[in-house]
Amino acid sequence: MAFQCQRDCYMKEFVTCVVSCCPAELKQEVNGKKETLKGFNVKLQDTILFPEGGGQPDDHGLIGDIPVLRVTRQGPEALHFVVTPLEEGQEVHVKVDWERRFDHMQQHSGQHLITALADTMFGYKTTSWDLGRQRSTIELDTPCVKPTQLQELEEIINEKIRGHIPVTVQLLSIDDPAVEKVRSRGLPEDHAGPIRIIDIEGIDANMCCGTHVSNLSQLQVIKLLGTEKGKKNKTNLIFLAGNRVLKYAEKSYSTERSMVSLLKTGADEHVEAVDKLQKSVKLLQKFFQKEIMFFSSNRKEGDNEFMNIIANEINTEETLVFLTVGEEKGPGLFLLAGPSGAVTQMGPQVLELLQGKGAGKNGRFQGKANSMARRAEVEALLKEHCKHHTSQEE
Structure with missing residues (x-):
């Protein structure tokens, strides 16, 4: 049934x-x-x-x-x-939970559309797919997808979405001859009842038990984020559909604003600014080989991804980095990154001063702070640790 x-x-x-x-x-x-x-x-x-x-x-x-x-x-x-x-x-x-359901409908119908067109246009078969919480992945049976192919595929996908093409459901008996003509990776062993076919008019007919939109226009837009190397000469195609594209754009813009505030440059100059920052840090490290450098910053807006982007651009092997996001004396987020020994030793003390919750591994300790009121004390404590480390090395 x-x-x-x-x-x-x-x-x-x-x-x-x-x-x-x-x-x-x-x-x-x-x-x-x-x-x-x-x-x-x-x-x-x-x-x-x-x-x-x-x-x-x-x-x-x-x-x-x-x-x-x-x-x-x-x-x-x-x-x-x-x-x-x-x-x-x-x-x-x-x-x-309609928000979750409709998101799944958009991603699943989007997968059907991408899979069908990747096969029709380039002969790339889909061998599996994953509907993730933030992004979805289609495994294609090809060792690579060229950038020009990716661009062409995305253009055709969104052209079909703008074409207002119906998506319908058919229920067929398992012995119906029409079943042999549809795309399928096989039925589960415990399948019962009629065969369910999802038909994107003129594009694809596929066996599927999932929930789908009734028209491609309800996908709004699909963004192909790129590809990653898959297993056994396969390629993973990463995509977003519908509302996820809007959320991704909003998050990217928020991160961009934070980067503008931190780097004091326009968005187009972020790569150049970070490159200069890296070179400056490396230059300083040549003069202070034995000293643990200390870098601290607080921004009112941002998230964990923003803080990790900053930490990734600093040589935390020799620099202790303390980053926070949030209003003064209010709750927020924090990240402590640096030499693993220093982070392991100082992380719990930072957590206590910020009245927070968090955990750490591999030279990073991050979490939520219930109060940023004692942030200055944390900075002083970390600076003292860096000086103490230097004197011990000398």
């Missing part, structure tokens, strides 16, 4: 009944640690919450006011993991 979420990908709320509720466990990772959560697997008469499959992650949502933490498929059934039991036979109101 097809679930309601597959029959109507745009349905946000749904009323159904509880078929069963059995004790279960959910293994998950929280802050890098594996935990086992005790709860219940709930089967519903039908569901608008998509169970993971076809490379697409599961939906999140609510059954009544109870959060659904995971949805998995078991043969023709969907299992909804919750921490509160539900009574068998009771009528329930199900609501999907």
Whole structure:
């Protein structure tokens, strides 16, 4: 059978009944640690919450006011993991996390479009794909994709999106001759019910269990970020679709503004400014071979990525770098980078003074600060450490 979420990908709320509720466990990772959560697997008469499959992650949502933490498929059934039991036979109101769902729809339909055109235009077959939290990756069966091919592919992709091309769903019996004509990487062993075909009119027909947009125009835009070397002579194509492109542009602009404020140059001059900064630091290091240099900076705006960009451009093997983001005396973010011994020794003390939470490894210690009120004390402490280290070396 097809679930309601597959029959109507745009349905946000749904009323159904509880078929069963059995004790279960959910293994998950929280802050890098594996935990086992005790709860219940709930089967519903039908569901608008998509169970993971076809490379697409599961939906999140609510059954009544109870959060659904995971949805998995078991043969023709969907299992909804919750921490509160539900009574068998009771009528329930199900609501999907629409922002997450629509994001998955955009990325998945985007993958189908990219895969079909990469094959048609260049003969590059897709062997797998990954819908990541921030970006998605398609594994192409080719050792490389030329920059000119990437540009041409992106132009055609977005031309098709502007063409307002319909995307439809067909349900076919497994012995239907039409099944043989569609693209597929095979059915799962526990498949049950009709074959579901996602048809992008005039472009692609593909077996798929996932949720999709009903028209390519709803993808808005697709940006091919680039390629990376894959495994066994394959290439990973990295892309963003729809709202992710807008979020990426917003984040990039925020980082650019922070860089402008820090480097005191226009965006087009950032590479040159950082290059000069690197050369200046290297020059100073020649004169102070035995001394741990100290560099500190605070900006009101920025994020962890911004701080790591700055730290990456400084030789932290011989420079202790202390960066913070946030308002004076308010909460914020911090990064301590430098020689691993110094960072390991000073990181916990910085954490205590900033009343924060964080962790470190490989010469970096970063986290959240509840209060920046004692930032000056942290600077003084780190400067003293650098002087003490120098005197010991001499």
